[in-house]
Each structure stands twice: as structure tokens, then as C-alpha cells.
Amino acid sequence: MKTDVTIIGLGLIGASLGLAFKNANLNGTIIGVDNDQQVVEKAIAIGAIDRGDSLKSAVVAADIIIICTPLAAFPEILAKIKPVIKSGSIVTDVGSTKAEVMRLFEQLPSGVWAIGGHPMAGAELKGIRGADSYLFENAVYVLTPGQDTPEHIVKRLSQLLTMTGARIQILDAALHDQLVATVSHVPHLAAVALVNSTEGNPDTLRLAAGGFRDTTRIASSNPDLWIDILQSNRQSIIAGLETLTKLLTDLTRQLASGEDKKLLEGLYRARDIREMIPQVKKGLLPGFVDVICIVPDRPGIIGELGRILGEDHINIVDIEILRVREGDGGTIRLGVPNLADGIRAVEALQNYEIKAWVR
Amino acid sequence: MKTDVTIIGLGLIGASLGLAFKNANLNGTIIGVDNDQQVVEKAIAIGAIDRGDSLKSAVVAADIIIICTPLAAFPEILAKIKPVIKSGSIVTDVGSTKAEVMRLFEQLPSGVWAIGGHPMAGAELKGIRGADSYLFENAVYVLTPGQDTPEHIVKRLSQLLTMTGARIQILDAALHDQLVATVSHVPHLAAVALVNSTEGNPDTLRLAAGGFRDTTRIASSNPDLWIDILQSNRQSIIAGLETLTKLLTDLTRQLASGEDKKLLEGLYRARDIREMIPQVKKGLLPGFVDVICIVPDRPGIIGELGRILGEDHINIVDIEILRVREGDGGTIRLGVPNLADGIRAVEALQNYEIKAWVR
Numbered sequence: 001m002k003t004d005v006t007i008i009g010l011g012l013i014g015a016s017l018g019l020a021f022k023n024a025n026l027n028g029t030i031i032g033v034d035n036d037q038q039v040v041e042k043a044i045a046i047g048a049i050d051r052g053d054s055l056k057s058a059v060v061a062a063d064i065i066i067i068c069t070p071l072a073a074f075p076e077i078l079a080k081i082k083p084v085i086k087s088g089s090i091v092t093d094v095g096s097t098k099a100e101v102m103r104l105f106e107q108l109p110s111g112v113w114a115i116g117g118h119p120m121a122g123a124e125l126k127g128i129r130g131a132d133s134y135l136f137e138n139a140v141y142v143l144t145p146g147q148d149t150p151e152h153i154v155k156r157l158s159q160l161l162t163m164t165g166a167r168i169q170i171l172d173a174a175l176h177d178q179l180v181a182t183v184s185h186v187p188h189l190a191a192v193a194l195v196n197s198t199e200g201n202p203d204t205l206r207l208a209a210g211g212f213r214d215t216t217r218i219a220s221s222n223p224d225l226w227i228d229i230l231q232s233n234r235q236s237i238i239a240g241l242e243t244l245t246k247l248l249t250d251l252t253r254q255l256a257s258g259e260d261k262k263l264l265e266g267l268y269r270a271r272d273i274r275e276m277i278p279q280v281k282k283g284l285l286p287g288f289v290d291v292i293c294i295v296p297d298r299p300g301i302i303g304e305l306g307r308i309l310g311e312d313h314i315n316i317v318d319i320e321i322l323r324v325r326e327g328d329g330g331t332i333r334l335g336v337p338n339l340a341d342g343i344r345a346v347e348a349l350q351n352y353e354i355k356a357w358v359r
Numbered sequence: 360m361k362t363d364v365t366i367i368g369l370g371l372i373g374a375s376l377g378l379a380f381k382n383a384n385l386n387g388t389i390i391g392v393d394n395d396q397q398v399v400e401k402a403i404a405i406g407a408i409d410r411g412d413s414l415k416s417a418v419v420a421a422d423i424i425i426i427c428t429p430l431a432a433f434p435e436i437l438a439k440i441k442p443v444i445k446s447g448s449i450v451t452d453v454g455s456t457k458a459e460v461m462r463l464f465e466q467l468p469s470g471v472w473a474i475g476g477h478p479m480a481g482a483e484l485k486g487i488r489g490a491d492s493y494l495f496e497n498a499v500y501v502l503t504p505g506q507d508t509p510e511h512i513v514k515r516l517s518q519l520l521t522m523t524g525a526r527i528q529i530l531d532a533a534l535h536d537q538l539v540a541t542v543s544h545v546p547h548l549a550a551v552a553l554v555n556s557t558e559g560n561p562d563t564l565r566l567a568a569g570g571f572r573d574t575t576r577i578a579s580s581n582p583d584l585w586i587d588i589l590q591s592n593r594q595s596i597i598a599g600l601e602t603l604t605k606l607l608t609d610l611t612r613q614l615a616s617g618e619d620k621k622l623l624e625g626l627y628r629a630r631d632i633r634e635m636i637p638q639v640k641k642g643l644l645p646g647f648v649d650v651i652c653i654v655p656d657r658p659g660i661i662g663e664l665g666r667i668l669g670e671d672h673i674n675i676v677d678i679e680i681l682r683v684r685e686g687d688g689g690t691i692r693l694g695v696p697n698l699a700d701g702i703r704a705v706e707a708l709q710n711y712e713i714k715a716w717v718r
Binding site: 142180187271 | 479491499501528530534538541542545546547548550551552553554555557558560561562563564565566567568570571572573574576577578579580583585586589590593596597599600601602603606607608610611614615619622623625626627629630631632633634635636637653660661662663664665666668669675677678679
């Protein structure tokens with residue numbers, strides 16, 4: 001079936017969707033809309049869209065319209081497109097929260113199907129400069145259809161988005177917002193509170209080791225983007241914060257009253273649950289084994305590790321510098337596809353007098 | 360001045376201290392004590408100690424005694440050594456909390472100086488197998504002298520420990536415990552609570568992206584080790600949890616009552632404070648610049664990156680795989696010493712048709 005797609009907003013997500021559809025040989029035309037004419041031209045140049053157009057004429061013939069702008073632009077966009085949008089078309093978006101979007105979509109004429117969308121993907125480089133046809137590969141992509149959306153409509157959008165390599169997950173919009181509050185928005189605010197609890201005291205910060213840096217990394221994100229996300233999911237975040245506060249109050253009471261058995265149970269429970277989190281890297285690279293090695297610090301050492309393992313046809317699928325020391329090398333973690341490769345890698349490295357072991 | 364050192368407990372920290380002292384040509388004898396005779400022999404074999412001995416005779420002539428066992432063993436060790444320890448000697452330890460240790464040290468005879476110690480260093484491999492003469496290089500090493508400890512005694516211990524490459528920081532024991540509660544113990548419990556707030560729901564965990572994994576990484580640590588740490592710093596942790604709970608309650612109220620300006624101020628404050636955290640890696644490698652590149656997934660690609668940059672004599676000082684895609688490569692961050700090298704690295708990579716840019 002031919003599917004004409006219109007992408008409104010050619011930033012990182014919009015342009016990457018276009019590239020991914022083209023890459024998968026979409027049968028249909030992709031029209032791009034952006035306020036910035038240079039961005040439209042760049043999107044054509046990199047092959048993310050077939051052509052640009054003004055908002056209204058871009059949506060007239062579209063089968064699927066994907067809004068990839070900030071939420072703040074939605075009311076104006078919807079007001080402009082609703083008189084001209086064709087019956088039977090699908091409108092979706094790519095925002096981080098879904099209940100508010102679904103409410104905004106209610107103004108669309110009947111016969112137009114609204115399905116919220118949230119691809120869980122991002123990149124280092126923002127805007128069209130970061131556009132990447134593989135951005136959604138293996139990413140979870142949540143769709144939140146309305147209750148009256150026919151099965152075949154959801155299926156049509158799912159099929160289009162599956163072309164990007166994303167894994168579609170259908171959820172109710174309100175449930176989606178609760179879940180992302182739990183795994184994203186509340187942890188964000190917890191990181192903010194943990195950092196602010198140091199009051200910026202230099203003595204305190206000097207003692208902050210890797211654990212604190214990991215735990216609070218997200219508190220370095222852009223506050224202006226985050227305030228929008230928090231505002232659009234207020235009720236779910238409030239409920240999530242109340243749950244977190246209750247759990248922390250329980251832990252405080254357990255510590256104060258010596259309920260150490262309960263405290264230990266909580267620590268074990270968290271460790272067990274955490275092991276259930278799907279490991280994206282491990283999912284992508286099944287059977288992945290870690291080799292730890294201690295190497296000297298000299299130009300080309302990382303190339304040398306690659307060469308040593310390459311000679312034995314062992315692929316390095318992941319690499320991480322665990323610790324570095326000025327002038328004296330460091331500890332490196334190498335991911336290899338399986339245990340047999342891990343054992344061969346250790347032998348190969350030891351032949352070069354590099355201390356190595358399988359973790 | 361000749362300094363005879365006795366290390367009690369030859370695990371990761373004890374054996375690494377011995378190696379570091381020997382590596383720095385300590386003028387004095389290092390005697391090691393461990394319940395496991397095989398560990399003592401291994402410590403001699405790797406050159407971490409000069410000889411082993413029984414607890415009592417090992418401390419008789421020691422100038423500095425470093426207790427590197429779990430806290431639970433301290434009462435028995437102190438009871439055994441206090442009748443034989445020589446006047447003027449220094450006793451220290453390497454535990455994670457300090458007020459309780461300082462209380463235990465009070466039973467030592469007058470004329471023996473007790474100074475708590477907390478090296479902020481760890482390693483992947485536990486026990487003597489992980490022993491590493493560079494473990495403390497550039498690590499913060501906190502010392503907590505008693506109020507009546509003479510300056511020259513603190514200086515003598517500082518000088519010994521500085522041989523390991525550690526950066527000594529003198530703190531009051533109670534203050535140390537408050538600070539580590541803030542940057543380590545409370546964040547640990549917050550991570551536990553965040554994970555437990557998911558209730559292990561698979562739908563929730565499926566949406567957990569990199570941010571959640573970073574924030575909760577420490578919740579995967581060994582619960583049995585952590586319960587000991589929590590027990591030994593109960594009061595400071597309770598106070599820290601109360602501060603955190605109050606901050607979270609403030610955020611909840613701000614969200615509920617639409618105090619969005621205050622909320623945004625909190626996000627900015629956290630970002631600003633977080634930028635003040637000393638970056639260990641960046642401290643070690645001043646001027647460090649990140650180059651991002653997108654590479655195909657094939658055996659030897661990491662070696663190839665090393666070779667391409669090695670040809671231009673550009674040293675890779677840090678490397679991280681930001682994203683991988685099955686069968687299609689990924690995004691890699693390469694740290695190089697300075698901006699000039701970063702620009703040359705981008706040119707070199709682009710000559711090989713690898714998409715790269717300086718972040």
C-alpha cells in the first residue's frame with residue numbers, strides 16, 4: 001500500500017524518521033515542513049524528505065502526519081491543519097508525555113485518527129545535524145491509540161514505524177505517563193534533589209565518587225527542556241514523588257528503629273529488580289562477555305588492543321575505560337561476543353604481558 | 360626517617376597499600392597479617408609485604424599500623440594489640456565511616472595515636488587478586504585525626520600515604536560521616552527506593568532508558584556489604600534522608616501549586632552545582648576534548664580507529680561506546696588531549712569516510 005507521509009518539524013527526530021523511512025524504501029512521498037527554510041533544504045539534501053511545503057498544503061494529501069515539534073507548537077499546528085486534513089488519515093507525534101497530547105488531539109475532525117507516539121531514542125547531536133537513519137534501531141517506540149481507534153489503523157502506523165527498526169509497544173496514554181514518571185521524571189527530580197542536598201559545598205563535592213556522578217548525571221540536562229516535560233505530566237509526577245517519598249520515609253524509619261532485616265530485604269529487592277531491566281547493549285549483542293585489562297598509557301594503546309584481538313579474529317563489541325592514571329595507563333573493559341572469545345582474548349593479551357581476566 | 364609499617368588484612372586495599380609503599384621505595388619493613396596463610400604468601404610473592412607474622416608480634420615494633428579488615432573484626436584486633444603496641448606509634452584504618460571507628464580507637468593506650476582513614480578508591484577485582492600499586496593514584500584519601508593528635512603525627516601518616524599518589528584531605532570524623540552520607544549513602548538508598556518504586560513491573564522496566572540505568576546503577580551493589588556501611592553511619596544517614604525527603608516534598612508542592620519558576624530555579628541550581636564536581640578523569644587529563652564518531656560494526660573497527668589516530672600521533676585518552684546497533688556499528692566518543700588534536704582527529708577520520716565531529 002502506498003503511504004504518503006508528512007513530517008512537521010525537521011529536528012533530530014523528524015529528520016531521522018524521514019531518513020529511516022527512505023532507507024527502508026517507503027512506498028510513498030515524504031513531505032517535510034519546517035519554519036526554517038535552510039533546514040528544509042538540508043533535509044532534502046541528506047535525503048530525509050522528498051520535498052518541502054507549507055503546513056496546510058503539506059497535510060492535504062497525507063496518509064500519515066507526524067508532528068515532531070515541541071508541545072508548545074501543537075495548538076497552533078492543529079488549529080491550522082484541522083480544516084484541511086483528509087478523512088481516514090492518521091496524526092501522531094513524538095513527545096515525551098501522552099495524556100495531554102491526546103487531549104489536544106480531541107479537536108481533530110472525526111474520521112481522522114489520532115495516535116500518540118513516544119520513541120525512546122535520542123542522540124548527542126541535536127537538530128537535523130544529528131539526523132541518523134538508525135536512531136530508532138532497537139529502540140522502544142510507544143504508541144497510545146485512543147479507545148475507539150480501529151485495530152487496522154494502529155497496525156498501519158505500527159508497520160510504518162517498524163521500518164525504522166523500532167520495537168512498537170502499545171500502551172494507554174495515562175498509563176504511559178505514569179510509567180515514564182516512574183522511570184524518568186521522578187528519577188530526574190530525585191537527582192536534582194540529591195545534588196541540591198550538597199548545597200554546593202566544595203568539601204562535600206570533593207568526596208563525590210563515581211557513584212554520585214552516575215546517580216546524578218541526568219541533573220546536568222537542560223532545565224528549560226525539562227520544565228516543559230514536568231509541566232506536561234504534572235499529576236503522574238506528583239503521584240510518583242509521593243511514592244518515592246513514602247519509600248524513603250520507610251527506609252529512614254527502618255534505620256532509626258534498627259529494622260535492619262527489612263532494610264536488607266529492600267536492598268536485595270532493588271538489586272533483583274534492577275537485574276530485570278532489559279539491557280539494551282546486551283540485548284543487541286547477545287552473549288556479550290567482559291574482559292578487564294590493565295594497560296600502560298601510551299599513544300596507540302587502544303589501537304594495539306584492537307590489533308592484538310583482531311589478529312585472533314576477536315571482535316571488540318564494547319569498550320570502556322574504567323580508570324585512568326596520568327602517565328601510567330589504566331583499566332579497560334572490553335566486551336567480546338562470548339565466553340570462548342573472552343578466554344582467547346585473555347590469552348592473547350597475556351601473551352603481550354597485559355594483565356587481563358574475564359569478569 | 361625509617362618507618363616500619365604493619366598492615367592487618369591483606370585484601371584489595373591492604374595489599375595495594377603494601378605494593379604502593381614498596382613501589383615508592385619505603386625506608387622500612389612492611390609486615391603483613393592475614394588469617395589466610397595463602398594470602399600472606401601471595402602478598403610476599405607479589406612484593407606487597409616483606410614478611411608475614413602473627414597479629415601480636417607484628418605490631419610490637421611497628422611505627423604505623425594500618426587495619427584493613429571489615430569493621431566487625433576491629434574490636435577483637437584492638438583488644439589483642441593494645442597490650443603490646445608501642446608508645447608513639449600510629450594506628451589507622453581504611454573503612455568507609457569514621458565516627459564509630461574513632462570511638463573504638465578510644466580504648467587504645469595513651470601515647471598511641473589513632474587517626475581514621477578513608478581512601479576513596481576501589482577496583483573491579485576484590486581481594487588480593489585485585490591488588491594494584493596504583494590504586495590510590497590521584498584518589499582522595501580522607502584522614503580524621505582526634506582533636507589532641509599532634510600536627511607532626513598527622514604529617515607523618517600523611518607523608519606515608521602520599522607515597523601512594525593519593526591526595527590527603529583532613530576532616531573531622533563526624534563531618535566526614537555527614538559528607539559521605541550526603542554523597543554516597545543517601546544516594547544509594549535513593550537509588551534503592553527508585554528501583555523499588557517500579558515494583559518490578561515489566562512494562563515499567565521496558566521503558567527504563569539510559570538515564571534510569573545510570574541513576575540506579577549503585578542499587579546493583581552487594582547488599583551485604585552495604586548493610587554494614589549503613590549500620591556504621593546510621594545517624595548521619597537518617598539526617599541526610601530527612602533533608603532529601605524535605606527537598607522532594609518541596610518539589611512535589613511546587614509541581615502541585617504551579618510554582619514553576621521555583622521548580623526551574625531548582626533545576627538550574629542542580630545543574631550549576633553538578634558542574635562544580637571535580638572531574639577525576641578530566642583532572643587527570645587536563646584539556647581533554649571529546650570527538651564523536653559513527654562507525655560501522657565490524658571486527659577490528661576499534662583497532663582501526665586507534666590506527667587512524669595513531670598514524671597522526673594522536674593519543675586516545677578516553678573511549679566510550681555511546682550507542683551500538685546490531686550489524687550496523689555505533690556511535691563512539693573518543694577523548695583526545697586537546698582541541699587541536701580533536702580537530703586533527705576529525706579530519707583524519709573523515710579521510711576514512713567516518714562521520715566525526717568535536718563535541
